Amino acid sequence: xxxxxxxxxxxxxxxxxxxxxxxxxxxxxxxxxxxxxxxxxxxxxxxxxxxxxxxxxxxxxxxxxxxxxxxxxxxxxxxxxxxxxxxxxxxxxxxxxxxxxxxxxxxxxxxxxxxxxxxxxxxxxxxxxxxxxxxxxxxxxxxxxxxxxxxxxxxxxxxxxxxxxxxxxxxxxxxxxxxxxxxxxxxxxxxxxxxxxxxxxxxxxxxxxxxxxxxxxxxxxxxxxxxxxxxxxxxxxxxxxxxxxxxxxxxxxxxxxxxxxxxxxxxxxxxxxxxxxxxxxxxxxxxxxxxxxxxxxxxxxxxxxxxxxxxxxxxxxxxxxxxxxxxxxxxxxxxxxxxxxxxxxxxxxxxxxxxxxxxxxxxxxxxxxxxxxxxxxxxxxxxxxxxxxxxxxxxxxxxxxxxxxxxxxxxxxxxxxxxxxxxxxxxxxxxxxxxxxxxxxxxxxxxxx
Amino acid sequence: xxxxxxxxxxxxxxxxxxxxxxxxxxxxxxxxxxxxxxxxxxxxxxxxxxxxxxxxxxxxxxxxxxxxxxxxxxxxxxxxxxxxxxxxxxxxxxxxxxxxxxxxxxxxxxxxxxxxxxxxxxxxxxxxxxxxxxxxxxxxxxxxxxxxxxxxxxxxxxxxxxxxxxxxxxxxxxxxxxxxxxxxxxxxxxxxxxxxxxxxxxxxxxxxxxxxxxxxxxxxxxxxxxxxxxxxxxxxxxxxxxxxxxxxxxxxxxxxxxxxxxxxxxxxxxxxxxxxxxxxxxxxxxxxxxxxxxxxxxxxxxxxxxxxxxxxxxxxxxxxxxxxxxxxxxxxxxxxxxxxxxxxxxxxxxxxxxxxxxxxxxxxxxxxxxxxxxxxxxxxxxxxxxxxxxxxxxxxxxxxxxxxxxxxxxxxxxxxxxxxxxxxxxxxxxxxxxxxxxxxxxxxxxxxx
Numbered sequence: 001x002x003x004x005x006x007x008x009x010x011x012x013x014x015x016x017x018x019x020x021x022x023x024x025x026x027x028x029x030x031x032x033x034x035x036x037x038x039x040x041x042x043x044x045x046x047x048x049x050x051x052x053x054x055x056x057x058x059x060x061x062x063x064x065x066x067x068x069x070x071x072x073x074x075x076x077x078x079x080x081x082x083x084x085x086x087x088x089x090x091x092x093x094x095x096x097x098x099x100x101x102x103x104x105x106x107x108x109x110x111x112x113x114x115x116x117x118x119x120x121x122x123x124x125x126x127x128x129x130x131x132x133x134x135x136x137x138x139x140x141x142x143x144x145x146x147x148x149x150x151x152x153x154x155x156x157x158x159x160x161x162x163x164x165x166x167x168x169x170x171x172x173x174x175x176x177x178x179x180x181x182x183x184x185x186x187x188x189x190x191x192x193x194x195x196x197x198x199x200x201x202x203x204x205x206x207x208x209x210x211x212x213x214x215x216x217x218x219x220x221x222x223x224x225x226x227x228x229x230x231x232x233x234x235x236x237x238x239x240x241x242x243x244x245x246x247x248x249x250x251x252x253x254x255x256x257x258x259x260x261x262x263x264x265x266x267x268x269x270x271x272x273x274x275x276x277x278x279x280x281x282x283x284x285x286x287x288x289x290x291x292x293x294x295x296x297x298x299x300x301x302x303x304x305x306x307x308x309x310x311x312x313x314x315x316x317x318x319x320x321x322x323x324x325x326x327x328x329x330x331x332x333x334x335x336x337x338x339x340x341x342x343x344x345x346x347x348x349x350x351x352x353x354x355x356x357x358x359x360x361x362x363x364x365x366x367x368x369x370x371x372x373x374x375x376x377x378x379x380x381x382x383x384x385x386x387x388x389x390x391x392x393x394x395x396x397x398x399x400x401x402x403x404x405x406x407x408x409x410x411x412x413x414x415x416x417x418x419x420x421x422x423x424x425x426x427x428x429x430x431x432x433x434x435x436x437x438x439x440x441x442x443x444x445x446x447x448x449x
Numbered sequence: 450x451x452x453x454x455x456x457x458x459x460x461x462x463x464x465x466x467x468x469x470x471x472x473x474x475x476x477x478x479x480x481x482x483x484x485x486x487x488x489x490x491x492x493x494x495x496x497x498x499x500x501x502x503x504x505x506x507x508x509x510x511x512x513x514x515x516x517x518x519x520x521x522x523x524x525x526x527x528x529x530x531x532x533x534x535x536x537x538x539x540x541x542x543x544x545x546x547x548x549x550x551x552x553x554x555x556x557x558x559x560x561x562x563x564x565x566x567x568x569x570x571x572x573x574x575x576x577x578x579x580x581x582x583x584x585x586x587x588x589x590x591x592x593x594x595x596x597x598x599x600x601x602x603x604x605x606x607x608x609x610x611x612x613x614x615x616x617x618x619x620x621x622x623x624x625x626x627x628x629x630x631x632x633x634x635x636x637x638x639x640x641x642x643x644x645x646x647x648x649x650x651x652x653x654x655x656x657x658x659x660x661x662x663x664x665x666x667x668x669x670x671x672x673x674x675x676x677x678x679x680x681x682x683x684x685x686x687x688x689x690x691x692x693x694x695x696x697x698x699x700x701x702x703x704x705x706x707x708x709x710x711x712x713x714x715x716x717x718x719x720x721x722x723x724x725x726x727x728x729x730x731x732x733x734x735x736x737x738x739x740x741x742x743x744x745x746x747x748x749x750x751x752x753x754x755x756x757x758x759x760x761x762x763x764x765x766x767x768x769x770x771x772x773x774x775x776x777x778x779x780x781x782x783x784x785x786x787x788x789x790x791x792x793x794x795x796x797x798x799x800x801x802x803x804x805x806x807x808x809x810x811x812x813x814x815x816x817x818x819x820x821x822x823x824x825x826x827x828x829x830x831x832x833x834x835x836x837x838x839x840x841x842x843x844x845x846x847x848x849x850x851x852x853x854x855x856x857x858x859x860x861x862x863x864x865x866x867x868x869x870x871x872x873x874x875x876x877x878x879x880x881x882x883x884x885x886x887x888x889x890x891x892x893x894x895x896x897x898x
Contacts, residue, residue: 018634019634019635019636022635022636023636026507026510026636026637049499049500049634050498050499050500051498051499051500051502051503051631051634051635052503052634052635053500054500054501054503054504054507055503055504055506055507055635055636055637057504058475058503058504058507058508058511059507059636061475062507062511182500185467185468185498185500185501185504186468186471186500186501186504187468187471187472187475187504187508188475188504
């Protein structure tokens with residue numbers, strides 16, 4: 001409908017540059033690196049009003065950013081604030097980022113295992129929103145543990161312990177905080193260039209040598225299908241390449257929760273189980289694969305076999321668990337809670353969701369279970385909500401499991417009975433049980449490097 | 450690239466309504482009338498922040514508004530402020546709107562001719578920007594003439610004189626002032642639904658029985674091609690129909706200036722010539738056709754022939770010129786300047802642009818001539834500029850005219866020699882002279898009702 005409409009009246013006379021940049025992207029043309037840098041600096045300093053920033057973001061939603069634009073856009077975001085530099089360390093510096101799922105506590109056992117293998121992990125994590133939990137919320141169920149560290153403490157932790165588990169620093173990538181708030185208000189979150197530049201600018205600002213991405217695919221993930229997950233992964237691998245950082249991505253299934261525990265203290269318990277070598281098979285496998293990939297991309301192992309062996313050894317020797325205990329202590333937490341899991345918060349009430357028939361589990365819906373956990377208080381409906389670290393859901397039957405009528409599918413821990421009704425209503429629809437047979441979906445779908 | 454990306458994280462939890470409305474339009478789905486009314490009320494009252502309004506405007510730029518949405522959108526804009534009501538008048542109430550061109554002084558002779566035929570014309574006009582002049586600027590070259598009338602004076606003028614020539618009232622359609630300012634800053638001006646709702650909301654707020662549109666097509670117009678002009682015209686006719694107002698649209702050529710005069714006092718002089726029956730053929734024809742269309746759509750004539758005869762009689766009898774003189778006097782102006790055109794502002798210096806060869810004029814570029822007049826000071830590069838009412842361009846050779854080498858193509862009147870160089874540079878490229886023959890483009894291309 002816009003064809004043939006020319007804005008010559010506007011184009012031919014003096015204009016602020018913002019207008020021309022929005023118009024360029026609106027028309028599907030390419031922005032050059034200096035235009036992108038100028039726009040992001042202007043937006044971050046608030047010289048460019050938000051109403052022009054959101055028009056640009058919506059134009060990008062429709063017309064995208066090509067590879068060169070996206071590299072420049074990410075670089076400009078990355079340089080909008082402090083950029084960490086761990087060049088003085090002997091070890092290589094590698095992080096992992098997950099696009100988010102239900103029961104995804106991987107960071108908590110993974111970071112200490114990799115650090116125990118001699119690779120530094122300056123891990124910055126987020127909080128839960130909606131059906132997905134957040135690593136920071138989970139860590140804060142350890143009594144006393146502090147995730148809000150200043151920049152110097154953050155760097156000292158990495159230098160001293162080879163790792164840190166902290167929240168996003170206020171000093172890194174201020175452009176992303178502005179853009180994310182505006183995207184969240186203007187329906188421009190689900191855009192691959194905007195998602196990938198947001199993730200990669202924050203990770204590249206950590207001063208990494210390498211990065212491993214865990215791109216979740218399925219009902220409990222942001223990406224519902226393999227195609228869009230693959231596009232997102234490739235886009236981020238490309239951005240890494242254009243910044244000289246080795247990035248590899250595992251595409252992993254998120255149709256059902258990862259592991260068995262969903263909730264904050266619940267997921268700390270399961271993380272410790274992994275570090276003890278007693279974790280559930282899927283979670284243990286993913287920690288092993290992501291850890292091996294981190295050692296490989298960080299050039300800390302010669303082969304996949306060697307890398308896997310070193311991660312397994314860090315479990316078997318207890319070095320990973322000891323590393324987590326050291327970090328918990330250094331960040332003000334009570335490391336005894338990792339020894340005696342009863343010291344973690346626990347809920348007052350328990351109940352189960354039971355199978356209404358016998359058969360094989362064909363569906364164990366990650367999204368529904370995530371929403372139910374949020375309703376119990378484990379997560380946030382809005383950013384202002386407080387989480388209850390004690391409540392959660394233990395998933396007792398996953399896809400492919402045989403269950404009998406009346407057997408428990410899930411065990412709920414809760415404090416507020418008023419929250420129970422909506423959670424159980426959601427959970428009553430979360431499992432499908434069939435006569436079978438059922439194909440168990442693979443956990444690791446693809447690796448993109 | 451957005452396919453398969455679901456924003457379920459955001460969609461399933463409490464959200465402000467604005468987000469959902471932007472998301473709906475972003476995804477090309479339809480907004481219902483109550484959503485549209487709520488959005489426009491919220492935007493106008495500033496409860497909805499501008500950064501959400503501009504995201505919506507950009508989504509509309511890409512995905513448009515269907516017929517029902519556009520009717521509701523226009524109605525909501527229209528009702529964002531005062532709506533005039535001339536129901537107490539015996540006469541029908543009809544206005545004309547032009548999408549703007551170069552040398553387009555049609556309103557100035559047209560309104561008094563139609564008013565002299567017994568149809569009320571509550572004409573609200575705009576100021577010039579860029580290469581197009583504005584009726585208000587032209588009228589203000591008449592000494593003492595005031596175009597800024599309060600609402601009561603505006604209505605009294607219509608009741609007493611059957612017409613008024615004034616600026617857009619501050620009380621009408623505040624939504625449009627906001628939207629236009631935001632569109633102008635975010636490259637969302639050239640959108641047919643946004644253009645048509647802007648025009649139609651302002652015109653419908655005048656309390657009209659009927660409206661005649663002059664949609665300009667060509668180098669000097671906003672619409673460069675017939676297809677987009679036709680779409681715009683049909684869209685506005687449809688909006689009128691959905692509001693019970695008869696709207697017809699003439700599509701008219703704007704590859705070369707209308708008439709011979711471009712500038713403010715220049716165009717008042719030519720308007721008076723039309724009212725004296727001494728105007729150039731093209732301008733006289735367009736005034737006659739638009740006037741006849743206004744009488745017909747306003748049910749003030751039974752046939753086109755009768756309508757044309759009545760307009761012609763209003764010229765021949767001097768009733769049109771007398772009506773303009775009465776209105777000029779009533780609005781504080783010196784009507785003597787319409788008798789003695791030497792009382793209008795005149796520039797200090799004159800020069801001509803001459804043909805560099807003999808032949809037939811094949812191009813007389815409206816856009817270039819409009820820009821040159823603006824550079825001389827007749828128009829504004831930015832809204833803050835002041836206009837010089839005395840300066841202008843008299844076009845001496847139009848398409849199809851035979852010229853000899855060295856003969857004047859245009860006569861410039863100017864005050865500031867520093868402004869001359871860019872104007873003459875532009876004008877030196879504005880004419881093409883060929884051996885011929887040349888097809889003279891038709892003035893009236895189509896009528897849409």
